[in-house]
Amino acid sequence: HEWRDWLRALPKAELHLHIEGTLEPELMFELSRRNGITLPYADVQAVRDAYRFTDLQSFLDLYYAGAGVLVTEQDFYDLAAAYLRRAHADGVVHAEIMFDPQTHTARGIALDTVFAGLARALREARDTLGMSSCLLLSFLRHLSEDDAFATLEAALPLRETYADLWIGIGLDSSERGNPPEKFARIYARCAQLGFRLVAHAGEEGPPEYVRGALDTLKVARIDHGVRSSEDPALLQEIIRRQVPLTVCPLSNLKLGVVHDLREHNLARLLRAGALVTLNSDDPAYFGGYVLDNYIASAEALDLSRDELVTLAANSLKASFLPPAGRHALL
Ligand code: HPA
Ligand code: ZN
Numbered sequence: 321h322e323w324r325d326w327l328r329a330l331p332k333a334e335l336h337l338h339i340e341g342t343l344e345p346e347l348m349f350e351l352s353r354r355n356g357i358t359l360p361y362a363d364v365q366a367v368r369d370a371y372r373f374t375d376l377q378s379f380l381d382l383y384y385a386g387a388g389v390l391v392t393e394q395d396f397y398d399l400a401a402a403y404l405r406r407a408h409a410d411g412v413v414h415a416e417i418m419f420d421p422q423t424h425t426a427r428g429i430a431l432d433t434v435f436a437g438l439a440r441a442l443r444e445a446r447d448t449l450g451m452s453s454c455l456l457l458s459f460l461r462h463l464s465e466d467d468a469f470a471t472l473e474a475a476l477p478l479r480e481t482y483a484d485l486w487i488g489i490g491l492d493s494s495e496r497g498n499p500p501e502k503f504a505r506i507y508a509r510c511a512q513l514g515f516r517l518v519a520h521a522g523e524e525g526p527p528e529y530v531r532g533a534l535d536t537l538k539v540a541r542i543d544h545g546v547r548s549s550e551d552p553a554l555l556q557e558i559i560r561r562q563v564p565l566t567v568c569p570l571s572n573l574k575l576g577v578v579h580d581l582r583e584h585n586l587a588r589l590l591r592a593g594a595l596v597t598l599n600s601d602d603p604a605y606f607g608g609y610v611l612d613n614y615i616a617s618a619e620a621l622d623l624s625r626d627e628l629v630t631l632a633a634n635s636l637k638a639s640f641l642p643p644a645g646r647h648a649l650l
Contacts, residue, residue, distance in 0.1 A: 324611075324615065327411070327611060327614050327615065327618075328409075328410060328411045329411055330411055330629065330632040331411060331413045331632065331649060331650050332410070332411050332412050332610060332614075332632045332635050332636075333412065333413065333414040333415065333416070333597075333635040333636045333638070333639040333641070334364075334407055334412045334414075334415045334416070334599055334600065334610050335415075335416045335541065335564070335566045335597055335599055335633070335635060335639060336415070336418075336543050336544075336566035336567075336568055336599035336600075336601055337403070337407075337415060337417050337418060337599060337600060337603075338419070338458070338492065338601065338602050339396075339399060339400055339403060339417050339418065339421065339438065339468070340383060340386070340390070340399075340419065340420055340423065340602075341493045341601060341602025341603065341604060341606075342399060342400075342402065342403040342406075342602070342604050343386050343387065343389075343390070343399060344402070344603050344604045345361075345364040345367035345368055345604070346364055347399065347402060347544075347611065348367060348386055348389055348397065349363075349364060349367075350399070351389040351390065351391070351395050352389045354395075354646075355367075355389060355391045355392070355395070357388065357389050357391075359389070360385075360501040362615075366544055366559065370382060371574075371605055371607075372620065372628075373574055373575055373576070373605075374576060375410045375524065375575060375576055376494065376495065376523065376524050376575050377494055377506055379574070379575055379602070379605060380460065380493060380494060380632065382605070383602060383605060384423055387423050389592075390424065390426065390429070391429060392433065392437070393401040393433050393436045393440070395435065395437065396433065396434055396436070396437025396438050396441075397437040397438070397440045397441045398437075398441075399437075399438075399441075400417070400437065400441035400442060400446065401441040401445070402419075403415075403603075404441060404442070404445040404451060404453065405445075405449075406448065406603075406609055407451075407456060407609065407610060408445070408449045408451050410609050410610050410611035410636070412451070413452065413636075413649040413650075414451070414452045414636065414639055414641055414646075414649055415451070415452075415453040415454075415486075416439070416453070416454055416455075416456055416488075416639060416640060417438070417442070417453055417454070417455055417456065418455075418456045418457075418490050418492065418508075419434065419438060419455060419456075419457065419458060420458050420460060420492065420493075421434055421457060421471055421474075421475065422459070422460045422463060422467065422468075422471055423460070425471065425474070427498055431471075431474050431475055431478065432478060434453075435478050435481070435482050435486075437474075438485075439455075439456060439482050439485055440544065442454070442455070442485055443484075443485075446523075448627075448649055452641070452645065452649060454485050454486070454487045454488075455482070455485045455486045455487070455488075456487070456488045456489060456490045456518060457471075457475060457486060457488075457489050457490070458489070458490035458491060458492045459471065459489065459490070459491050459492075459503065459506065460492065460493040461491050461492065461494065461495065461503065461520075462493045462494040462498055463493075463494045465502055465503055465505060465506055468503060468506045468616040469505075469506055469509075470537065472489075472506065472509070472510070476513075486508075487515065487516050487640055488515045488516030488517060488518060488640065489505055489507075489510045489515050489516075489517060490499065490517075490518045490520070490543065491518075491519040491533075491537075492518075492520045492543070493522055495520060495521070495523055495524045495525040495529065496524055496525050498649060499525070499528075499529055499532055500519060500521060500529055500532035500533045500536055500537045501520075501532050501536050503537065504536050504537065507536075507537040507538065513536060516540055516640050517537060517538060517539045517540055518539050518540060518541045518542070518543055518566075519533040519537050519539045519542070519543060520542075520543040520544055521533040521539075521542050521543065521544065521545060522542065522544055522545045522546060522547035522548050523543070523544035523545075523546065523547070523572075523575075523577060524547075524575075524577065525545060525547070525550035526550070527547050527548055527554050528551075529551045530542055530545055530547065530548045530551075530554060530555055530558075530635070531551070533561060533631045534558075534563065535587040535644075538625060540564075540640075541563065541564040541565075542563060542564070542565050542566070542579075543566045543639060544565070544566065544567065544568065544572075545563075545565035545566075545567070546565070546567060546572060546577065546578075546584075546585055546586070546589075548565070548589075549585050549588070549589060552598065554561060555589075555592070555594070558594055558621060559592060559593045559594050562595045562620045563595065564595045564596075564597055564634070564637075564638030565589065565595065565596050565597065566597050566599050566638070567586045567589075567595060567596055567597060567598060567599065568598075568599045568600060568601035568606075568613065569581060569584055569586060569598065569613050569616060569617045569620075570586060570600065570601075570606045570607060570612065570613050570616060571600070571601035571602065571606045573606075574605070574606045575606075580620075581616055581617065581620035581621070582620045583622065584617070584620065584621065586598070586617060586621065587617075587621040587622075587623060587627075590627060590630065591627075595634050595637070595638055596631060596634060597631065597634050597635040597638050598610065598613045598617060598635070599613065599635075600612070600632050602612055606609055614628060614631070614632075625633065636649075636650075
């Protein structure tokens, strides 16, 4: 417990977190009642029992279905407020939060409903918890680039209203068969608009997708990126350029990216000099928030206290906070 308290007290940033993936079964049921939506589960336990995934797609199917209970501004507020409280309790001082607008607009939810609810929770966490956070609008890669452009066009009129929070864009959903090059034009446009760029790559997809995210999309960080180690030249470049990798160990375990945490390459990547960070991805679905990811990794991979300090420091270094903002949180 002493060790756990020490880990909790380390100031951490969470950089790879999907807000829809923080929907705990209890809140899913509460929102389904509030909105008169019938869930295909008898109770909370039945939901948890359904969370046995074989790969990314088997998770995404349930994750998108679960998000169907999110309807009102209050729902998005409740979702984000619960996450921020939980992350704060884990020693997270700064969170860069992805959200999937297309999952909601496809159901007829207005984009401003999503932004407004999330923003109210993030601003409240800043004022009441002293916790900083921001938003990364994530495009769904199984949809077309035109669909992503339509989403961007719909979101841009809101940019001023949420200028304190909406700082960047990301790319998530089904990776294989949806290479980064499919989104070359929209990434170029978002770069022009001054957004920070991240993308999922090298989770299930091959190292070529990490290469494409770096060279074609010109991202500042790679979400996951664990398959980069299959291409030694790519890995050397990631180390030399100190491109952050937002690794999510419990996610990788639940989705079968690794079969045993003791075989996870995050310790090897870290010891080779890569800028590795630890994150929770979709904690309500994968059975652990950020501190659980630190603890499970430390135990499985014999991480030293110095290595844990490095992982926590890396998370702040890899964040989009300006150096002055980072120091203010320590
Ligand atoms: N990978 C791809 N898409 C996602 C993920 C993930 O880990 N989580 C939520 N959407
Ligand atoms: Zn993710």
